[in-house]
Amino acid sequence: MEQLEYQEGRTELETLGEFALIDRLTDGFECNQKSTIKGVGDDCAVIGTGKKKTVVTTDMLVEGVHFDMMYTPLKHLGYKAVAINLSDICAMNATPRQVLVSVAVSNRFSVEALEELYAGIRLCCERYDVDLVGGDTSSSRIGMVISVTAIGDVDEDKITYRKGAQCHELICVSGDLGSAYSGLLVLEREKVTYQANPDFKPDLDSYDYVLERFLKPEPRVDIIKYLAEKEIVPTSMIDVSDGLASELLHICKQSNCGCEVYEERLPIDYQTTRVCSEMSKNMLPVSNALNGGEDYELLFTISQKDYEKIKDSKEVHIIGHITEEGSAAVMVTPQNTAIQLRAQGWKEE
């Protein structure tokens, strides 16, 4: 009988990044079921034996790591927990159909607080026509943990992986980038002020857009429908959860290619720019777009032949193109300097 925390030969978790840790932990696992089409390593797993495939994804939100109860309304939290999983379903070019939601809470939460959380879960399910089909509620000694599994379906020939991008193809992204992180910056600033002076009433009205982007992201189911209507099957796709740079690197690595995106093409909302200028004269909106994360937009590549079909879309922006195997992933500045992209993403604790 002993505490099972190793003292000898101990490797601290911080020494590995999240992706390296997952690689190390899942090394040696094999997929043997004939119904397993794709296991670990994309936005979703793909399973099934028929022409219509099932895609499945799961994501966990931990209090104090992924959300701060100080400024996260529970209804928004429930909405977001479902939304970010639906976003992963969309990233496979699939349609979300069902979710399972498990929640662990300590007794500092009341039944009414949990009802608020579930009101948000329900709102997101209703908005995106998704059924809640299972889950689990449990107590926890401290804090709240929410784990959501989402299920969707897609025709076999429409499945879009991270691999599949080819040289000269166009790189597209939906919506705008960096606004969610800007919302977080505002909330963190107000929190500090509030902690210093609890009588302080923050005025958040002029930050509606960036706050909503952070607190209540929307999965881009509309983009999946739009692509289907236009008969475009992207050659690769991923959702932007860790920042544009990290996601571009995933696509380049798995598609075995490089890329060039143009700084001036990156879609950045004016409110993101305003928040950056308020925070610090050294904070560049483009950094938020590249590394901010949590935008839950879709990043995808399409064949040049599909350019005409998409060029007039207000929601899809062409930001660059794929380059040949062996070339780097770069952003080209207005001064025509190529900056190599690095994954920074959000640092977890």
Next chain:
Amino acid sequence: MEQLEYQEGRTELETLGEFALIDRLTDGFECNQKSTIKGVGDDCAVIGTGKKKTVVTTDMLVEGVHFDMMYTPLKHLGYKAVAINLSDICAMNATPRQVLVSVAVSNRFSVEALEELYAGIRLCCERYDVDLVGGDTSSSRIGMVISVTAIGDVDEDKITYRKGAQCHELICVSGDLGSAYSGLLVLEREKVTYQANPDFKPDLDSYDYVLERFLKPEPRVDIIKYLAEKEIVPTSMIDVSDGLASELLHICKQSNCGCEVYEERLPIDYQTTRVCSEMSKNMLPVSNALNGGEDYELLFTISQKDYEKIKDSKEVHIIGHITEEGSAAVMVTPQNTAIQLRAQGWKEE
């Protein structure tokens, strides 16, 4: 900006049981997808549009609530987290195929500790021929949380729900009951002794069976195969996670019937009996069987016509029969007294 824990009209979580809480939280959710065959309310959700259906379940294990790191080896914990989900798949008469595993851990755990956990996850996946296809790792401020989703499949006409039991049918249970809880009692006793005297070396050798039943339960995939070989489709089924009494009441409620089980027919291992006698002269093995929980055996009902096919099985025990609508769920003692069953299950914090 405010702490979102309600002060007014606050209902404490403890005032509702787990099942009542789930009912309250999921009230008003509707299933609208045509691929949703069964939502919340059974061991698994059932989805799909073809003849072969997909079943999905999810379960969360929280440190300090579902496991005590003091006496839970991480490898066993990983194994158990997968096993209990596969047990839910079996309870639908389905075959498990894939799992997704999410883990949140604080930095008091090392990479090596997580590798131990995943070694157990892998062992269970390999033993039951199940593919790990996804998941998530995350930090947590305190403690460990493991959330597993399991996926299986079953022919449409073989799906076994909790509803479906009919008057006069036979009630069967696999393996033995109460041994997992006996294992927990032993571990708790040794923990107390160890905390009083850290030099104490517990001798657990003579408790191998009950300890393994608690620390490393096995999903009864073998029983599902056996039933298929014998061409038996149970009329109702559930796995025994909260204790026999609670599970019988679920079947009776959902099948709209009563039941009679016979105390002397309940399968109880001699080690369970021995542990009970060691603990207290008032502790009855039958109480552990009825209310202990975590045995992960299968409880099911079969038509009387299937009696001949199953009567010689060493692993399946016929413990009673279903009674008509409106009658109670009772256990008949050797003295021929009928005791009404109540769900006690395991009390969470």
